[in-house]
Amino acid sequence: MTKPATRPRPPAEAVRVATPVRRRRKRHPGRVVALVLTGLGGLAFISVLVYAVLTALKPAAEVLAVPMRWVPSTFEWSNLALPFTETPFARYFLNSTVVGVSVTVLNVLTCTAAGYSFSKFRYRGRDALFVIVLATLMIPVEIIYVPLYSLVYSLGWVDSFAGLIIPAGTSAFGIFLMRQAIDGVPDELLEAARLDGAGVVRTLVSIVVPVVRGPMAALALFVFMLNWDSHLWPLLVASDDDHRTLPVGLAAMQANNLGSAGVPMMLVAALLAALPTVLLFVTLQRRFVEGVTASAGLR
Amino acid sequence: MAVLALPRRRDSADRRRHTTGMLLAIPALALFAVFAIYPMLRVFYLSVFDYSLTTPPKFVGMDNFAHLATDPQFGEAVLQTVVYAAGTYVPALALALVLAHALNNRTRAGGLIRLLYFLPVAASWVAVSVIWRVVLNPDGLLNQALGLHLNWLTSSDTAMWGLVLMGVWKETGFFLILFLAGLQAIPGELYEASELDGAGRWSRFRYVTWPMLRPVTAVCSVMAVIRGFQAFSPQLVLTNGGFGTEVVNLFVYKTAFENARMGRASAVAVLMFLLLFVLTLVQLRVFARRDR
Numbered sequence: 001m002t003k004p005a006t007r008p009r010p011p012a013e014a015v016r017v018a019t020p021v022r023r024r025r026k027r028h029p030g031r032v033v034a035l036v037l038t039g040l041g042g043l044a045f046i047s048v049l050v051y052a053v054l055t056a057l058k059p060a061a062e063v064l065a066v067p068m069r070w071v072p073s074t075f076e077w078s079n080l081a082l083p084f085t086e087t088p089f090a091r092y093f094l095n096s097t098v099v100g101v102s103v104t105v106l107n108v109l110t111c112t113a114a115g116y117s118f119s120k121f122r123y124r125g126r127d128a129l130f131v132i133v134l135a136t137l138m139i140p141v142e143i144i145y146v147p148l149y150s151l152v153y154s155l156g157w158v159d160s161f162a163g164l165i166i167p168a169g170t171s172a173f174g175i176f177l178m179r180q181a182i183d184g185v186p187d188e189l190l191e192a193a194r195l196d197g198a199g200v201v202r203t204l205v206s207i208v209v210p211v212v213r214g215p216m217a218a219l220a221l222f223v224f225m226l227n228w229d230s231h232l233w234p235l236l237v238a239s240d241d242d243h244r245t246l247p248v249g250l251a252a253m254q255a256n257n258l259g260s261a262g263v264p265m266m267l268v269a270a271l272l273a274a275l276p277t278v279l280l281f282v283t284l285q286r287r288f289v290e291g292v293t294a295s296a297g298l299r
Numbered sequence: 300m301a302v303l304a305l306p307r308r309r310d311s312a313d314r315r316r317h318t319t320g321m322l323l324a325i326p327a328l329a330l331f332a333v334f335a336i337y338p339m340l341r342v343f344y345l346s347v348f349d350y351s352l353t354t355p356p357k358f359v360g361m362d363n364f365a366h367l368a369t370d371p372q373f374g375e376a377v378l379q380t381v382v383y384a385a386g387t388y389v390p391a392l393a394l395a396l397v398l399a400h401a402l403n404n405r406t407r408a409g410g411l412i413r414l415l416y417f418l419p420v421a422a423s424w425v426a427v428s429v430i431w432r433v434v435l436n437p438d439g440l441l442n443q444a445l446g447l448h449l450n451w452l453t454s455s456d457t458a459m460w461g462l463v464l465m466g467v468w469k470e471t472g473f474f475l476i477l478f479l480a481g482l483q484a485i486p487g488e489l490y491e492a493s494e495l496d497g498a499g500r501w502s503r504f505r506y507v508t509w510p511m512l513r514p515v516t517a518v519c520s521v522m523a524v525i526r527g528f529q530a531f532s533p534q535l536v537l538t539n540g541g542f543g544t545e546v547v548n549l550f551v552y553k554t555a556f557e558n559a560r561m562g563r564a565s566a567v568a569v570l571m572f573l574l575l576f577v578l579t580l581v582q583l584r585v586f587a588r589r590d591r
Contacts, residue, residue: 034400045419048430139572149555151337274421292473
């Protein structure tokens, strides 16, 4: 029957962009020039966001004044309330949060369980199933949206949270990432748990999960950010007032506020919509990088 | 070592354990089967039907494909996608590669500068589009900085380039992350050895960095093509496909959900799938290692 496979186990090692390999380099004049040049480029990149923040706080008359002024003559802090008082922005934000958190939790659960299954158990068809999952990794979801929509439509999930959440409940790269990570958990640990009388699920919860917390966090962060950005699917499947997520809601708000009077409000809304993922990114940069490299199949 | 699979006698408890282990994959596989594999197969099926969601599909053979072949709008959508993808991702990849070299150090300044390029990656496409509507406004930041007065988003001469500029701004950081990860995987000894051999900066890049980066470059290039074909939000939000910016995804969206021609939209998806498949194979082959 099935033979005992002893495939090499790579260590579950994190890719670290934040801390490159140390090379003994003295201070090179070329390196200083490179830093100055990239720094100037970086300032040009970030100037767009600085401009957006400052313009969001300008009095309406100043937003598109010529010549442009960077700093508002008076800071209109009341602009910050505009999206909340003029539009259902709070609702969109809440919807995005509910959907983002649900999708993330579902992905972490399903992908961790599947990764554990694919990594530590032998059963017929296991490797074939894994290959099928991997094969879908490179297909953009847009390609299947038409049949997916007609499926969700016939399930009666249009204009519901189910339609937003359930189809996004697992992911190929998540399964791949978690299998790689769990491959690095030593079998001896699992065996010890088994001798102590722990069952399969219990071993997963109390032995495997603590060891692969890092990759699980990377997966959670990456899925959340991806979902927060998702636009086309929510637009198709739940674009009514009660279910609009931020991307759909923002687009609708903007369509109603194309004049320059709406600029501060739209900028406040856009910046607030971007804030959660940007903050997550700044605090959890390394996890995000792990997620990106994992989604690219680089590890 | 391999304790899980005890050779010879696998008692029934062991067998049961592996069966339980198999069950753990079921939630993920079930979701996958229903919401990925089934639609994948069905998109091929639907592509030969006339189908509007509310009426039963009617078989039309290759009609959908024949119609697309002569539909100027589809041809334009493909062309506009290619222009957008190439215009955005060629500069973004080149810029990311250069930046990765300059920023591959562990100084505090380097870390801070990296962050400046990463932030647009973290913001969502629609939020970024809303911000760029103001940046690209005739009286917005870009024109003021360049001393121009262009109506970027309402002219066929400039709309695509406005979107491309925004795309480069948004996407460079993503590839910077990948290239940095690739650079850091190169063992430092290789550089030390080549320095001992008297290799200069350029030949170190040419003979060490570039070949060692090849797998990452391949991944970046494949992802760039896929991301290019995924373009949707900026085009919908900023121009609604007007002024020569209707990319394929927008064409599919309008065909399927505004004109209720789901079969024809599926035919586009099939063509895109085949095109991406071929492009991915070609790229992997181009970047395949000649040695070993």
